[in-house]
Amino acid sequence: VSHHKKHLFRFLNPVNKYSDFVGIVNAILFCPDDMMIFSQSPKFRRRFIDMELIKLSKTYTTTLSHYQKILKERNLALKQNEINDALIDIYTDQMIQDEKIILNQRNHFIEQLILKAKQIYPFFSSEKEIIDAKYETFVSIDDDLEENLIRAYQKSLAKDKLYHQTNLGIHKDDIQFLLNGSNIxxxxxxxxxxxxxxxxxxxxxxxxxxxxxxxPILLLDDVFSELDDIRKKQLIQKLPLNMQIFITTTEWMDPSSFGSRPVKFYKIEKGSIKEVDHGR
Structure with missing residues (x-):
């Protein structure tokens, strides 16, 4: 077995394709560092979309992988001393076919996600604030999507040749998160x-x-640090009873906060973990 390659196993059986492995067990992590999604460069927000859609759709996984491969090939072709226009056209057409799928899935995912988030957010804001999100890409996503893509690449071709790289594509997309209509x-x-x-x-x-x-398995790291006791209880009550949840906190938790939900408490001290009885 090569030590320079990643090998995937399920129940000790090898999984040949990455797409067959992703999504077998879904987990969602919330941690304070995730807030960088709002302030960092667009690639962090694209990565957020891609990671979740890869777990939800095998079609998205294979299409995105193919697009990234064709994008590299197109950029390589643009760097040649003598650019082969016919080859560029072939790569462009393949990218457009991939982008039709990726754009529609990304846009639909963002619409779904913000709709769900809007239903949850009033719990935190006492219904005084409105959140939203907009998917930002280089073409209009409508019934004429393929034609819009074709026109965009035709218009950008001279610039692509000048700078020896593909200047348009879903690899430059972004999400704008809004609070009361303004950038968060x-x-x-x-x-x-x-x-x-x-x-x-x-x-x-x-x-x-x-x-x-x-x-999915929900992993909540330091989620209670800015919530009072009432909000902590309300948050726990909003979590589905049949969801497996791991919560880390530096504060003592009142067992009554969890109601009738089955829960175990563990304490980590000096590198060791032990189960503790909170008197439930």
Whole structure:
């Protein structure tokens, strides 16, 4: 067995294709570092979309992989001293066919996700704030999508040849997150960003459940740090009873906060883990 390659196994049996492995067990992580999705470069937001859609759709997985391969080939062809126009046209057509699938799936995913998040967010804002998200790409996503893509690449071809790279494509897309109609980075506090992010994660869990009829594992890291005791209880009550959840916190949790939900408490101290009795 080569030590320089990644090998995937399920129940000790090898899985040959990555697409067959992804999505077997879905997990959603919420942690404070995730808030960088709002402030970092667009590639972080694209990665967020891609990671979730790869788990939800094998078609998306294979299409995105093929697009990335063709994009590299097109950029390589554009770097040649003598550019082969016929070859560029072939690569462009293949990219357009991939982008039709990717654009529609990304746009639909964002629409679904923000719809779910809007239903959850009022819990954090007392219904005083409105959140939204807009998928930003280089063409209009409508019934004429293929024709829009063709025209965009025809218009950009001279620039592509000048700069020896593909200047348009889904590899440059972005998501704009909005709070009361304004970009979240311009108007939101850290607490509001945290609430927005948590609403997105819980909305994602609902989408996965509707798609697979099974809840993902939910990993909540330091989720209670800015919530009072009442909000902590309310948040726990909003989590589905049949969802497996791992919560990390530096604060003591009142066992009554979990109601009748089956729960186990563990304490990590000096590198060791032990189960503790919280008097339930």
């Amino acid at each position: 980075n311009d108007v939101a506090s850290q607490g509001q960003k945290r609430s927005f992010l948590l609403a997105l994660k819980l909305g994602l869990a609902q989408i996965i459940y509707e798609k697979s009829h099974q809840y």
